[in-house]
Amino acid sequence: MEDILKYAHIYNVEDVLKAVKVDENRGLSENEIRKRIMQYGFNELEVEKKKGIFELILNQFDDLLVKILLLAAFVSFALTLLDMKDNEVALCDFIEPVVILMILILNAAVGVWQECNAEKSLEALKQLQPTKAKVLREGKWEVIDSKYLTVGDIIELSVGNKTPADVRIIKIFSTSIKAEQSMLTGESCSVDKYAEKLDESLKNCEIQLKKNILFSSTAIVAGRCIAVVIKIGMKTEIGNIQHAVIESNNEETDTPLQIKIDSFGKQLSKIIFIICVTVWIINFKHFSDPVHESFLYGCLYYFKISVALAVAAIPEGLPAVITTCLALGTRRMVKKNAIVRKLQSVETLGCTTVICSDKTGTLTTNQMTATVFHIFRESNTLKEYQLCQRGETYFFYETNTNQDDEEDSFFKKLKDEENNESNYKKKISKNIIHDEDDSSDEREPLMKMKSSVNTIISRGSKIIDDKINKYSYSDFDYHFYM
The missing domain is CATH 2.70.150.10 (Calcium-transporting ATPase, cytoplasmic transduction domain A)
Structure with missing residues (x-):
């Protein structure tokens, strides 16, 4: 089976x-x-497990540079508390760690907001399944x-x-x-x-x-x-x-931007560590100065100076600037009907030189367009050619019920040629009509047909062009294209 x-x-x-x-x-x-439902299950597609809001927030801090900033903010906050005298607390003493934390929180908020919006947009794709x-x-x-x-x-x-x-x-x-x-x-x-x-x-x-x-x-x-x-x-x-989509999402790899930022963060952390240790060691002889009251207080004082130097050397605004730039790029792409699920993918796309993709529906709109339209009689152009339409969608309405691409392009062209016409198709048979221009009582039935040139000429022997003439294939081709 x-x-x-x-x-x-x-x-x-x-x-x-x-x-x-x-x-x-x-x-x-x-x-x-x-x-059979017990055997085969339900007829539905699996969906990727959604990340909770807490997990999304944590993911925004999974970056080496951000972790360095968090550590700097924590150390700065701890040293400020240790340096308090007589339990006096001044808000200005906490400006440095608070500013760092605010920048990181804002950076995380932008990232979470973008990912949530992308997930909502992707949910609409489930409508593909009836x-x-x-x-x-x-x-x-x-x-x-x-x-x-x-x-x-x-x-x-x-x-x-x-x-x-x-x-x-x-x-x-x-x-x-x-x-x-x-x-x-x-x-x-x-x-x-x-x-x-x-x-x-x-x-x-x-x-x-x-x-x-x-x-x-x-x-x-x-x-x-x-x-x-x-x-x-x-x-x-x-x-x-x-x-395949679910598997690719589970096999996440760092983008070129993430690799460069991580590399920059590692180098920066090494340099800052060396500078801080050097500054602290250079001031070792001043640990016992009378102004510090004791060797321990002197040690802590110069350690705080080293940490302050480290915090000053760290570009606190870099993560926020990167996130903001990527978010702006994402908004521009949304206006072009492109859904960006993760901010980092914007940078990856910007570095791409070759794209291997099926162009239909991605690089193109998957909509055919009629560019040339030939007729041999000027009377009732729109009315008569409506009769060659398959299906029940009438092109001068905004609705569309999955009509054939060829039908769509054909009747859009007709709409451009003659707008604001009544729906003649509703009043008369789709395939065979009586010639309304014939004033005699005995009206001959006419069949309206559309197709390629070769298909139509192979089914007939004469062409109506003001008068009825008989053409050979070569004459017809010359007449049609001239």
């Missing part, structure tokens, strides 16, 4: 249904559903939470739906069915799907060649079909991506 589910694209529908032990006309029984599914169970169609889908469920998918799991197509009820799966494969156009099995030579093929499989979280842009669930949750293709 596991082998058939793994390579369902090379098996007949009957073999797949037999492997999952389900009747395509009845679906699974309630008892079988409970057993929440509802139309499923056949015990002979009845019902809509359920996709979380409760299991292997062997029979589901129905149509235009506008998002596939709730990896499924093998059983039967197609429309002329064709198309899916938009650029999030997995980077393909800029929607992909035709069908129910026939693939050749066994394609057993280990790439996912874009699995034409009879619909993948979880991909959108149906044309057609209607029924399919059987073969993989759920983290076993799906989108689940594999989620698993």
Whole structure:
């Protein structure tokens, strides 16, 4: 069974249904559903364990330079208390440690705020996984939470739906069915799907060649079909991506900036330590001066001077300046629709010279654009070409229900050509109309069609261009492009 589910694209529908032990006309029984949920778990993606606010705060102090500043603030505070006389406390005595602590707290607050905002934005990505599914169970169609889908469920998918799991197509009820799966494969156009099995030579093929499989979280842009669930949750293709993301987050490495700051902190700490010890030793002969009352007080006095020198040498504002600069870079990237999860990644991206990435949906917007539009009659341009639109989305409204990319670009171009037109498609058949320009009682039906030049000319013999003329292929090409 596991082998058939793994390579369902090379098996007949009957073999797949037999492997999952389900009747395509009845679906699974309630008892079988409970057993399979116990076996396979719920149909949901794992999420990375969220860090608590306390852990986020501690992470902001996990830096060598910050630790040096904390140590300096603590020592300065301790020496101020030791230097108190007659229990008199002056606020000015604590200015130095308080200022250091305020800078570090502000630095941590900015870092925590940025990470919290990024996490909230990433939560929205979970919406990629659909929440509802139309499923056949015990002979009845019902809509359920996709979380409760299991292997062997029979589901129905149509235009506008998002596939709730990896499924093998059983039967197609429309002329064709198309899916938009650029999030997995980077393909800029929607992909035709069908129910026939693939050749066994394609057993280990790439996912874009699995034409009879619909993948979880991909959108149906044309057609209607029924399919059987073969993989759920983290076993799906989108689940594999989620698993890789979680693993990469667990294998954190220092960025170039962090490495340089740590190196700078180590060198600075060594230099400061040497200078402080040198200053303290140089003043050894003054430990017993009468002004210090005793050798111990003299020792503490010059130790305090050494610590003050160390604190003065440490760039207290450096962590805050770095964090602020990275935060400003992050805000600029947010305006460009880029979510930055960790501040340090901004610096890493700035040092990057080569990016290996699937450009679709990352470097490009994954939206096709029609640049040239040819027509052969000026009458009813927008009204007539509306009839060639597939689906139910009308382009002059702001709504979009996962329409085909080609359809989208085509009708956006029409919108630019003629705006503020009434929705002619609502009033008349989508495929065949009567010519409204014909004033005679006997009106001839016209079929409206859009496609590539070669496709259209291969299906006809004449072209309407003010008058009806018969063209050869070469004449047509010359006429069209001139």
